[in-house]
Amino acid sequence: MDLAYDRAGQGEPLVLLHGLGHRRQAWNAVVPRLVGERDVITVDLPAMGESPPPAVGDYRTMADMIEKLFGSLGLDRPHVAGNSLGGLISIELAARGAVRTATALSPAGFWNAPERVWCIAVFRIAGLLGARLPDAAVDRIVGNAAARVALYGVFFGRPSHHEPADLVTDLRGLGRHHRPAIDAALAESAHWPLPSPPAAGVPTTVAWARRDLLLFPHQARRARRALPGARFLTLPGCGHVPMADDPERVAALLLEASRTG
Numbered sequence: 001m002d003l004a005y006d007r008a009g010q011g012e013p014l015v016l017l018h019g020l021g022h023r024r025q026a027w028n029a030v031v032p033r034l035v036g037e038r039d040v041i042t043v044d045l046p047a048m049g050e051s052p053p054p055a056v057g058d059y060r061t062m063a064d065m066i067e068k069l070f071g072s073l074g075l076d077r078p079h080v081a082g083n084s085l086g087g088l089i090s091i092e093l094a095a096r097g098a099v100r101t102a103t104a105l106s107p108a109g110f111w112n113a114p115e116r117v118w119c120i121a122v123f124r125i126a127g128l129l130g131a132r133l134p135d136a137a138v139d140r141i142v143g144n145a146a147a148r149v150a151l152y153g154v155f156f157g158r159p160s161h162h163e164p165a166d167l168v169t170d171l172r173g174l175g176r177h178h179r180p181a182i183d184a185a186l187a188e189s190a191h192w193p194l195p196s197p198p199a200a201g202v203p204t205t206v207a208w209a210r211r212d213l214l215l216f217p218h219q220a221r222r223a224r225r226a227l228p229g230a231r232f233l234t235l236p237g238c239g240h241v242p243m244a245d246d247p248e249r250v251a252a253l254l255l256e257a258s259r260t261g
Contacts, residue, residue, distance in 0.1 A: 001046055001051070001052060001054075001065060002051075002052070003043050003044060003045070003046065003051045003065060003066075003069050004024070004043070004044040004049055004050035004051045005024065005041050005042060005043045005044065005069070006024060006041070006042045007039070007040065007041045007042075007073075008031065008035050008039075008040055009031075009034060009035030009036070009037075009038050009039050009040045010035070010036075010037075010038075010039055011036075011037045011038045011039055012038060012039065012078070012079060012100075012258065013038070013039040013040075013041060013073075013075050013078035013079065014034065014038040014039065014040050014041070014078060014079040014080070014081065014254065014258055015041045015042075015043060015066070015069075015070070015075070015078050015079070015080045015081075015099075016030075016031075016040065016041065016042045016043065016080075016081055016082065016086075017043055017045065017066070017080065017081070017082035017083070017085075017086030017087075017089055017090060018042075018043075018044070018045065018048070018049075018082070018083060018084075018085075018086050019082075019083045019084025019085050019086055019087075019108070019240075019241065020048075020084060020085040020108070020123070020181070020182055020185050020186075021048065021123065021126075021173055021174045021178045021181070021182045022048065022049075022083075022084075022170070022173070022178075022241070023044055023048055023049030023050075023173065023178075024042035024043055024044045024049050025042075025049070025166075026083065026241060026243060026244065027040075027042045027243055029243065029244060029247035030243045030247045030250050030251045030254070033247060033248060033251035033252075034251055034254060034255065037255055038079070038254075038255070038258065041073065041075075041078075043066065043069065045062055045085070045086070045089075045181070046062065046065060046181065047178065047180055047181035047184075048173075048177075048178045048181045049178075053180065054180075055180040055181040055183070055184035055185075056181070056184060056185075057184035057185045057186075057187055057188030057189075058188050058191075058192075059085060059088050059089050059092060059108075059109070059185075059192060060092060062085075062089050063089050063092040063093055063096070063098075066080075066089060066093065067093070067096075067098050070098070077097075077098060077099055077100045078099060078100065079099060079100050079101045079102075079103075079254075079257075079258040079261065080093055080094075080099045080101070080102050080103070081102070081103035081104070081105070081254050081257070081258075082103075082104060082105070082107070083104075083105040083106060083107075083240075083241060083242070083243060084105075084106055084107065084108050084214075084215065084240065084241075085108045085185065087103075087104030087105050087106060087107030087108065087206075088104070088107045088108045088109045088192075088195065090102045090103065090104050090107070091104050091107055091195045091198070091204065091206075091227065091230075092195045092196075094198040094199065094202045094204045095195050095196040095197065095198055095199060096199065097199035097200075097201075097202055099202060100202070100258070100261035101202065101203045101204070101205075101257055101258050101260055101261035102198065102202060102203075102204045102205070103204075103205045103206075103207065103253065103254055103257045103258070104204070104205070104206045104207070105207050105208075105209070105235070105242050105243065105250070106207075106208050106209050106212050106214075106215050106240055106242065107206060107215075107223065108189075108215060109189075109192050109194065109195065110194070110215070110219040110220070110222040110223045110226065111215065111219060112222075115215075115216065115219065116189060116190070119186075119214060119215065120186050120189075122154055122214055123174065123182055123186060126154075126171065126174045126175070127174050127175045127179060127182065128175065129151070129171065129174075129175060130171040130172050130173070130174040130175020130176060131175035131176055131179070132175070133171075138168055138171060138172075139164075139168070142164035142167045142168055143164060145160040146160075148160050148162070148164075148167065151171075152167060152170075153213065153239070154213045154214055154239075154240070155170075155213075155214060155239060155240050155241055156239040156240070156241055156244055156245055157209065157211040157237055157238045157239030157242070157245040157246075158237070158239070158245045159239075161245075162244060194226045195226065195227070197226070197227050197228060197229050197230070198227065198229050198230060202261070203231070203257070203260040203261050204227065204229065204230040204231070205230065205231045205232075205233065205253070205257040205260075206220065206223055206227065206230050206231070206232050206233070207232075207233040207234070207235050207242070207253060208220045208223075208232070208233075208234055208235065209234075209235045209238035209239055209240060209242045209245075210234050210235060210236050210237065210238065211237065211238060211239045212238075212239055212240045213239065213240065214239075214240040215240060217234070220232060233253070235249065235250070235253075
């Protein structure tokens with residue numbers, strides 16, 4: 001499978017991976033702050049964004065596909081960063097020693113059973129709304145700051161600050177375009193193993209958004225136990241998708257973390 005990607009900038013390569021049901025444009029506000037120092041590659045995971053099917057549910061298989069992309073682009077152990085599912089894939093790549101550094105923003109996979117059920121419920125409800133709400137209703141919701149908070153607050157810390165057109169695309173993606181990929185990953189997630197610790201010599205940073213209402217910040221405690229060699233930070237004021245809430249802070253973190261390798 002050929003994964004869709006964009007590439008811009010100069011310097012050491014940095015591959016950016018989005019979360020479940022999202023797309024590479026999730027990084028749009030961050031990329032301009034990176035391209036002066038990094039060769040930035042934003043990737044659509046399988047069956048999401050513009051990447052073709054089939055959908056893939058196992059994050060380790062997705063990591064295999066990202067490694068294959070490294071080879072096709074001539075990347076020798078690039079830096080990698082990811083959010084949510086992309087963060088889990090980044091940690092897996094660090095465990096394999098396939099990257100120079102890894103940064104994971106609110107990574108998936110460190111939940112307990114009730115928290116996983118909550119996550120599934122959120123995606124199911126968002127998917128139903130994205131699939132069934134008429135265009136006029138979606139336009140009214142995203143056009144009202146309070147309504148944006150009610151609908152999108154579980155994903156974003158500051159949904160009232162986001163562009164309405166982007167929010168419409170995100171909601172339709174959850175309900176229509178990315179539904180097979182979401183369903184495959186959620187079904188497989190019950191069998192996801194905890195990732196192994198980073199390989200020797202692969203600096204790994206885990207940054208949890210303080211206002212994350214999807215993968216709650218206390219899940220970082222489990223991540224600390226599973227990844228004893230990683231560095232842990234907090235992103236104040238940010239929700240589950242921190243690069244949309246505070247792109248300047250996230251860009252600074254990615255540059256700083258990638259300088260450690």
